[in-house]
Amino acid sequence: MADKSFLEWPFFEDRHRSHAQDLDAWASGALAAVDHSDTDQACRNLVRSMGDAGWLMQTSAPDGAPLDVRKLCLSRETLARHDGLADFVFAMQGLGTGAISLFGTSAQRDEWLPLTQRGKAISAFALTEPQSGSDVANSTMTATRDGNDYILNGEKTWISNGGIADVYTLFARTGDAPGARGLSAFVVPAGLRGFEVVERLQVIAPHPLATLRFTDCRIPASAILGGSGQGFKIAMGVLDVFRSTVAAAALGFARRALDEALDRVTTRHVQGAPLFELQMVQGHIADMALDIDASALLIYRAAWTKDSGAPRITREAAMAKLFSTDQAQKVIDKAVQLHGGDGVRHGMKVEQLYRDIRALRIYEGASDVQRVIIARQTIANHQGI
Incomplete structure (x- = not known):
C-alpha cells in the first residue's frame, strides 16, 4: 500500500487531500487494466475517460486564473503510480493548453478549454x-x-x-x-x-x-x-508551472517501485527467511524511502511556493525536477535489482517503470540543463541580482 502520510504535511489544504484520495480511488478501478497494445487509441480512450470523470477540469483555469500547482502535482503523482500512459495523457492536456489558459484571449479560451477539459479534444x-x-x-x-x-x-x-x-x-x-x-x-x-x-x-x-x-x-x-x-515569456511561464509536475510524475513512479519492492522482499524467501531480513536489502529499502521523501519535499515546496503567489519558481522547480527524476531512476533500478531475473522480464511492473522513468530526465529540460538553471539562480541570488 502506497504511503499517504505526506498528505498531512502543511503544504496541503483539505481540498488537496480530498482530491488525491478521490483520484486514487478512481484510478484503482479505471486504470487497473489499461490496454497499451495500440498507444494512440489508448491515449484517446484515456482522454475520454478522464474527461468524462471530470479529472481534466484542473488542467486549465477560467479567465486566465492561476493553475493549482499542488493539485496538478498530486494528480500526476497519483496517475503515474497507477499507469504511466494515464499520467502522460493528463500532463499533455495541461501542458498543451497551459499557454491558452494563462495567456489566451477570452475567445481562445472559450473555444478550446471546454473541449480539452471534457476530453473532447486532445492538445x-x-x-x-x-x-x-x-x-x-x-x-x-x-x-x-x-x-x-x-x-x-x-x-x-x-x-x-x-x-x-x-x-x-x-x-x-x-x-x-x-x-x-x-x-x-x-x-x-x-x-x-x-x-x-x-x-x-x-x-x-x-x-x-x-x-x-x-x-x-x-x-x-x-x-x-x-x-x-x-513567445519565449509564454513558454517559460508555462514550463515554470509544469516542470514541478514532471518531478511529481517521477515521484509516482518511484512510489510504485517501492511498493513493488516491498511486496517482493516480504514474500520472497532466501534460505528459509524473508528476503527483507538481509541487512543489505534493508539498506536498499531505507535508501529508496529516503529518496522518495526528499523528492516529495522538494516538489511540494515548489508547488506550494507557486500557489502562494510567487511570480516565478524557476530555481525551486529546477531543483525538484532534477533531484526527483534522477532519484526516481535510482529507486526503480533498486526495485529491479531486488526482483532479480523477474525485474527485467517483459510485462513485470518494475520493468515497465524502468522504461517509463528514463524520458523524464530529458524532457522539459534535461538534468544538466536544470543544473545550469540552479547554478545561475544561486549565483544571481548571491550577487543580489
Missing part, C-alpha cells in the same frame, strides 16, 4: 525543433505576417501527442527581435493545409510522438497568444 505543445533542442531561443521556424494572417514555415520534432492532437500551442519566430525576443506563440488546430506529420517517433516507453512540418501554412492573426514577441 499538444509544439516547442522543440530538430536543430535547437533545449535551446529555445535559437528556434528557426517562422511565422510571417501577411495581411490578416500569419504564414508558418519550418519543423517541430519530439512533439508529444503529435499526430493525434486536435490543437497545438506552437512557437515560431515573428522577427520582432533577435534571439528569445523574436518568438511568438500561436494556437494552431490540426488539419490545416500545409501542416503535415512527417514522422512518428518510437521510444522505449511508447507514447504518441511526431515530427511536424509546416509549409506555407496559413493561420489567422487572431491565433497569436499574448501578442507578438511574447
Whole structure:
C-alpha cells in the first residue's frame, strides 16, 4: 500500500487531500487494466475517460486564473503510480493548453478549454525543433505576417501527442527581435493545409510522438497568444508551472517501485527467511524511502511556493525536477535489482517503470540543463541580482 502520510504535511489544504484520495480511488478501478497494445487509441480512450470523470477540469483555469500547482502535482503523482500512459495523457492536456489558459484571449479560451477539459479534444505543445533542442531561443521556424494572417514555415520534432492532437500551442519566430525576443506563440488546430506529420517517433516507453512540418501554412492573426514577441515569456511561464509536475510524475513512479519492492522482499524467501531480513536489502529499502521523501519535499515546496503567489519558481522547480527524476531512476533500478531475473522480464511492473522513468530526465529540460538553471539562480541570488 502506497504511503499517504505526506498528505498531512502543511503544504496541503483539505481540498488537496480530498482530491488525491478521490483520484486514487478512481484510478484503482479505471486504470487497473489499461490496454497499451495500440498507444494512440489508448491515449484517446484515456482522454475520454478522464474527461468524462471530470479529472481534466484542473488542467486549465477560467479567465486566465492561476493553475493549482499542488493539485496538478498530486494528480500526476497519483496517475503515474497507477499507469504511466494515464499520467502522460493528463500532463499533455495541461501542458498543451497551459499557454491558452494563462495567456489566451477570452475567445481562445472559450473555444478550446471546454473541449480539452471534457476530453473532447486532445492538445499538444509544439516547442522543440530538430536543430535547437533545449535551446529555445535559437528556434528557426517562422511565422510571417501577411495581411490578416500569419504564414508558418519550418519543423517541430519530439512533439508529444503529435499526430493525434486536435490543437497545438506552437512557437515560431515573428522577427520582432533577435534571439528569445523574436518568438511568438500561436494556437494552431490540426488539419490545416500545409501542416503535415512527417514522422512518428518510437521510444522505449511508447507514447504518441511526431515530427511536424509546416509549409506555407496559413493561420489567422487572431491565433497569436499574448501578442507578438511574447513567445519565449509564454513558454517559460508555462514550463515554470509544469516542470514541478514532471518531478511529481517521477515521484509516482518511484512510489510504485517501492511498493513493488516491498511486496517482493516480504514474500520472497532466501534460505528459509524473508528476503527483507538481509541487512543489505534493508539498506536498499531505507535508501529508496529516503529518496522518495526528499523528492516529495522538494516538489511540494515548489508547488506550494507557486500557489502562494510567487511570480516565478524557476530555481525551486529546477531543483525538484532534477533531484526527483534522477532519484526516481535510482529507486526503480533498486526495485529491479531486488526482483532479480523477474525485474527485467517483459510485462513485470518494475520493468515497465524502468522504461517509463528514463524520458523524464530529458524532457522539459534535461538534468544538466536544470543544473545550469540552479547554478545561475544561486549565483544571481548571491550577487543580489
